[in-house]
Amino acid sequence: MEITQIVLASRPKGNPSKENFRFEKVELPALQDGQVLLEPHFFSVDPYMRGRMNDAKSYTPPFQVDAPLEGGVVAKVLESRSEALQPGDVVLGALPWATQSIAEAKKLQKIDTSLAPASYYLGILGMPGLTAYFGLLDIGQPKEGETVVVSGAAGAVGMVVGQIAKLKGCRVVGLAGSDEKVELLKKEFGYDEVINYKTTQDLRADLQAACPNGVDVYFDNVGGEITDAVISLINFHARLAICGQIAHYNDEKPQQGPRFLPLILTRSALIKGFIVSNYHARFPEGMQQLGTWVKEGKLHYQETIVEGFDQLPEAFLGLFTGQNQGKMLVKV
CATH class of the missing domain: 3.40.50.720 (NAD(P)-binding Rossmann-like Domain)
Incomplete structure (x- = not known):
């Protein structure tokens, strides 16, 4: 199956630009046991990604040149070879910037879209x-x-x-x-x-x-x-x-x-x-309290949603010129 992905074409010097990104077509391999095929719904773009574009030691590994960028994504399961997830499930994970992707089911978190909109799991509940x-x-x-x-x-x-x-x-x-x-x-x-x-x-x-x-x-x-x-x-x-x-x-x-x-x-x-x-062990505590405050109307949230997979680089660059109010997301 042919998909489109966005790779890091070159490492930026100073402000990143569209020239640092490249769209390319690739073939997805066959699904293996324990894996799922995913279709993204929302991509998160975040300031910390700028640091990953540098070839420098940090708290998370740098993006590799000529490899896809990745970040937080809410996606729907299209096919599954895992008992943990079924087609139609909505999940959260660190996934590549691609029109479809394959991931290990154990690295994904199933989310409940009846409690809050799916996008909230990349924002106020994420x-x-x-x-x-x-x-x-x-x-x-x-x-x-x-x-x-x-x-x-x-x-x-x-x-x-x-x-x-x-x-x-x-x-x-x-x-x-x-x-x-x-x-x-x-x-x-x-x-x-x-x-x-x-x-x-x-x-x-x-x-x-x-x-x-x-x-x-x-x-x-x-x-x-x-x-x-x-x-x-x-x-x-x-x-x-x-x-x-x-x-x-x-x-x-x-x-x-x-x-x-x-x-x-x-x-x-x-x-x-x-x-x-640093607080990974306490994430359930945080999500429960944030979810309660949202449900009680004590916490409100705003999102800036850009439409279209091809707008991912533009949305990311917009973070550095203040184009977002609240969470910047790209909807596919």
């Missing part, structure tokens, strides 16, 4: 939701009345972080890159204040006005100048959860920023980086 849940609650440990600041607040993770912080009784301040996102976060997602970091004339002054009692918890999805400004306002015993550094993913050489470790020292602050897979 990696982004779990990232927000564990990063904020385990590292940030927000307490009622504290101030929580979230960079990349209109992204797939940031939207959830802010809402959980509000559920914990916190004042929540976000940073986003457009007036539309600012209004969305305040009206739909409960943020107390949101700063447009692209139009502000004085980021530090605006943050100080939005956080009159300083910053107790900082959930960082961005890094760069935003983080430099936020850290200047941290309180004694502040907690900083470092989730993403999208401001730096396309850097060709390290940037020199303010040296903030003296502030970490004098404020007795905690700064901790994390990867959601």
Whole structure:
């Protein structure tokens, strides 16, 4: 059977471009015992994939040149040679960017689309939701009345972080890159204040006005100048959860920023980086609580859905120009 796949044509230098991707036709091999044939419904595109395009040691292996890219995918089982899955089942897994694929059934998670839309398992009930849940609650440990600041607040993770912080009784301040996102976060997602970091004339002054009692918890999805400004306002015993550094993913050489470790020292602050897979053993706990909050109407979510398999590279590139509100997905 002939399928189309998208491979990494070359490793980007600086900002990735369409030239780093290539579409090609390949033949799928015959199905083996324990395997299933899958048809994708939703592809997840995520900022962490940019790091995998580099030939560098990290927490997950790099993509290989001339091999398909892969990521989170919700797919339907078309054929099965496994007792665990039947044709028609909907599953979640790490799968290649391809119009159809073969996978080991044991590496897939069957999902229940009667509890939530299938796409939610790539968003609020999947990696982004779990990232927000564990990063904020385990590292940030927000307490009622504290101030929580979230960079990349209109992204797939940031939207959830802010809402959980509000559920914990916190004042929540976000940073986003457009007036539309600012209004969305305040009206739909409960943020107390949101700063447009692209139009502000004085980021530090605006943050100080939005956080009159300083910053107790900082959930960082961005890094760069935003983080430099936020850290200047941290309180004694502040907690900083470092989730993403999208401001730096396309850097060709390290940037020199303010040296903030003296502030970490004098404020007795905690700064901790994390990867959601660190919490793999606790995923059922996180999914159950997130699912309960969604069912109770306490958590809301927004998706940016791009139609068409051939739009995967464009959707991925759009992450770095802020084209998404909430989770960026490609629907096939």
